Structures are given as structure tokens and as C-alpha cells.
Amino acid sequence: MVTETPNLFDHADTAVEKAKPVDPLMPDRHPQHDLFICDVADAVLKDMMAHMEHPFYSLSKKPEVNIRRYEHNGNWIEITPSVKGLATIYDKDILIYCISQIMAKLKYGEEVSPRVRINSRDLLVFTNRGTAGKDYAALVEAIDRLAGTRISTNIQTGDEEQYDTFGLIDTASIRRKHGLDGRLLWCEVKLSDWVFNAIRSHEVLTLHRDYFRLRKPVERRVYEIARKHCGSQDNWKIGLSNLLKKTGSQSPLKRFREMIRDLAAYDHLPDYSVTFDPDSDMVTFLNRGTMHQLVEDQSWRGHLDAEAYHDARLVAPGWDVRMIEYAWREWLGENEIEPKHPAKHFIKFCKSWYEKRGPA
Structure with a gap:
């Protein structure tokens, strides 16, 4: 029996719902890229x-x-x-x-x-x-x-x-x-x-297309948080109470804990597998490799010369430009960008990085 699909914009914090659907994901009604x-x-x-x-x-x-x-x-x-x-x-x-x-x-x-x-x-x-x-x-x-x-x-x-x-x-x-x-x-x-x-x-x-198949609003929110903080890393950990705060859910911690347990048991979150330790109340997101592979396939693989790194250090003093370079290459891959002038693009990225974050 298929659970009725919720209205497009019928917003419900369904972490408090007790009934569990047979399939944690909604059917893929319109397959697409x-x-x-x-x-x-x-x-x-x-x-x-x-x-x-x-x-x-x-x-x-x-x-x-x-x-x-x-x-x-x-x-x-x-x-x-x-x-x-x-x-x-x-x-x-x-x-x-x-x-x-x-x-x-x-x-x-x-x-x-x-x-x-x-x-x-x-x-x-x-x-x-x-x-x-x-x-x-x-x-x-x-x-x-x-x-x-x-x-x-x-x-x-x-x-x-x-x-x-x-x-x-x-x-x-x-x-x-x-x-x-x-x-x-x-x-x-x-x-x-x-x-x-x-x-x-x-x-x-870049979000997984199964984002639109997640039944519960709070699950969408959890995916967004994992997508940002875990990204292409192997894993990322966060305390349950802190995760609840970041979601903006109004559910009590007890109900939210049940939702995370279900999320871990069904293991249906796109891009990331979820594990939950009830003793420490820690939630761990494990990268499935789907997003990492997409970024790797699209990343610019060229090389920067020594002058580019020198200029980058001038516009981002105190920062490890190699670390910024990793973030830059990942950003290029996620956005499917192949820079026409890589050195200038990288230096501009470093300058923007420093302007937004300040000294390291």
C-alpha cells in the first residue's frame, strides 16, 4: 500500500508523526536527470x-x-x-x-x-x-x-x-x-x-534529485545540513540537540531522537548514510561517495604556477593557500566551472575568501 503523497507545499513538521510509511521515500513520479x-x-x-x-x-x-x-x-x-x-x-x-x-x-x-x-x-x-x-x-x-x-x-x-x-x-x-x-x-x-x-x-x-522524494520536511532540512557541513568529507559528527537547533524543528528532543533513529534504520537519506549513538546522542553522517564522485568528475584538474600561489598569499595573508585551493577546486567541480584564466580566478577566489572571513 502506498502512502498518499503530501500536497506540494503542505508544510508539516512530521518528526512528531508516529505512523511510518512502507517506503521512506516517495515514488519517483517523473524520472529526470x-x-x-x-x-x-x-x-x-x-x-x-x-x-x-x-x-x-x-x-x-x-x-x-x-x-x-x-x-x-x-x-x-x-x-x-x-x-x-x-x-x-x-x-x-x-x-x-x-x-x-x-x-x-x-x-x-x-x-x-x-x-x-x-x-x-x-x-x-x-x-x-x-x-x-x-x-x-x-x-x-x-x-x-x-x-x-x-x-x-x-x-x-x-x-x-x-x-x-x-x-x-x-x-x-x-x-x-x-x-x-x-x-x-x-x-x-x-x-x-x-x-x-x-x-x-x-x-x-548540487543536491541529489531524491531530495524531492523525502517525505518529511525535517528530513529535507537534515539533508541540507549534512550537504553543507559534511560536503565531500568522509564523515561529519554533530550532537543531537545541536542538530535539532539547526533544523529549526519545533519538535521536542524526544520526538526528534525517534526521527533520527528511523532515519538511521531506513538509511534512505541521499548522499549520506546516518548512524546514531544513543549513549552519547551523537549523529554521524557518512559520505556514500555519490556527491564526491560527481565533484571529482567535474573538477578542473589543471596546475597553478608558483606565481599564482605567491599572489594568493598576498591577498589572503595568514591563510594556508593550499587549503583554500582545495576549497576552490571543490567549488569549481560542484558548479561545473572550467576557468578560462585559472590563476586569476584562483587569486580572486582567495581575495574573496579573505574579505569574507578576515585574518586566519
């Missing part, structure tokens, strides 16, 4: 707030209308929802779709714009969802939540502090067919400068 997509939250926060992952999106079944605020090393960020609630992790599928389309154009040298036309059915297929009337209606609600969610943050540089506020999408237009069915034809969204600039800077991550 691997996705090249961007995690918008990671695009800014991975450098501004080192070693922290903040939950931008709600995992709750009920609309979240409270302001979220996070602080770290003098930096802070606030996420303010509209009266319709905070954007959910399922609403984020719309951004993933838009960013994937833009990245595909960039890859082939085509012109891009923050305005993205969305074919509604293509989006539903892309995100492994049904195409019933309720799914189209949920799409409109999701766009409203994305447009209403606002982000404010400070950026400290030396003795100056900059305050910025922005949204996820700036505007949206929706076209619906007249008639009894009122079928949604297409919609167009204008991504915020914050999102669009992150895309143009290739601040992206």
Missing part, C-alpha cells in the same frame, strides 16, 4: 556566519508568524514572516526551480534575468509532485509566503556596520485560465537582488 541547484540560505550565511546553519524556512504545519533572530560573532540576522506565515521548506521548491533554470542558462552562456517565467506543470513535475487542482492552488499560496518573508541582517567590515533588508522574491504575476476549472497556466516571479546576485556569483550547491 540530476539537478544543479542553489541553496539560497547557504549562499549568504556560509561565509557571513561561519560554522552556523540557520533555518530560514518553516517546518511547521501551522503558519509561523513570529520573528526569528540569530546572532554569531557580532553578526545577526532576522527573518520576518508576513501575516500569512513564514515561507516553508516546500515553498523553497519554487526558488530551487527558478535557480536551476538560471544556472542552466549560465552554464551554456545564455543571458539571464532575475525575472523567471514558470510553467506551472513543469514546476510540479520538476519537484516530483502531483498535478491536481489542489497542487496548483497550493503554488499560489506558496508564492504569497515567499513574497511576504523579509530578511534583515548586518554586515560588519572593519569599523563599519552595514544594515540590509531584502526579500526572497520581489514581485510575482500569475495567469489563470477563465472557465470552470480556473486552471493555472503560468506565473512569473522576480527574484530579489540578494538571490540573483548569489546565483551570478555561483554560490550554489
